[in-house]
Each structure stands twice: as C-alpha cells, then as structure tokens.
Amino acid sequence: MAIKLTNTHVGTIYSQTRLLSYKTLFSWYSGLLKPKPIKPPHKHIIQIGDPRLRAVSQPVPYDDIYTEKIQSLVKHLAGIFKKYNCIGLSAPQVGVQLRIFIMGLNEKSLQEYSPKERKLKEITLIKPMF
Numbered sequence: 001m002a003i004k005l006t007n008t009h010v011g012t013i014y015s016q017t018r019l020l021s022y023k024t025l026f027s028w029y030s031g032l033l034k035p036k037p038i039k040p041p042h043k044h045i046i047q048i049g050d051p052r053l054r055a056v057s058q059p060v061p062y063d064d065i066y067t068e069k070i071q072s073l074v075k076h077l078a079g080i081f082k083k084y085n086c087i088g089l090s091a092p093q094v095g096v097q098l099r100i101f102i103m104g105l106n107e108k109s110l111q112e113y114s115p116k117e118r119k120l121k122e123i124t125l126i127k128p129m130f
Helices: 022-033 068-083
Strands: 088-090 100-104 122-126
Touching: 068 088, 068 100, 068 122
Parallel strands: none
Antiparallel strands: 088 100, 100 122
C-alpha cells in the first residue's frame, strides 16, 4: 500500500484532536521537578513549626494495640529513638497522628543514675480508647 503525497501535504500535519494539551504537558513536566511528599511514618523527626505537631492525635483503640500496624509503628519509633539519641519521641513527630509515645534514657543520661534505676530503660506508652 503506497501513500501518495502532493506538495501541499508535505511538512503539514492535519489533526482533529490534540494528543497533549498545554495543561496536561505542564502538569506532567512540573511533576518531574517537584519532590514527591514523603509518606508517614517518616525516617526523620518533624521539627517545631510544622502544623502536624499541633493537630489533635487520634486515640488508639484497645483492640488495635497488638495489631501488626501498631507494633511496626512502635518498632519504627524505637529505631528513630535510638538513631537520634532521644529521651522521648511521639508518633506525631514522625508524621503519624496517633497517641503513642516512647521514652527512655540514652547512654549519656544513664550514667547519671544508679544500676537499680537503669532497669527502667525504655517505656512505650499508648493511650488506648476504652
């Protein structure tokens, strides 16, 4: 099958529909330049001034405390806690709006206490909803 082109058709493209509109092309291109938002739980601690720290956190239902989701969040909090050498860390500080926090003493603070007091190293507190 051969296509016969005349001089009037060479160099011109006739189309009834546009493949890409300017708006679609602009949003696609700007999406390449903008960083994608990081989904919680974050691997860093949210700093003061972030509006998520002022938001009201949701209580944790008592039945959900031993679920995989909450237990993995507690493990994540413990990892961040040790990474940044904290004394206390709450779930909203890593972007999760739940009433969970972990507290304990780091190695520097432990030296100031007796061995009996050192037994109370880390404590994870969850305020469940009864």
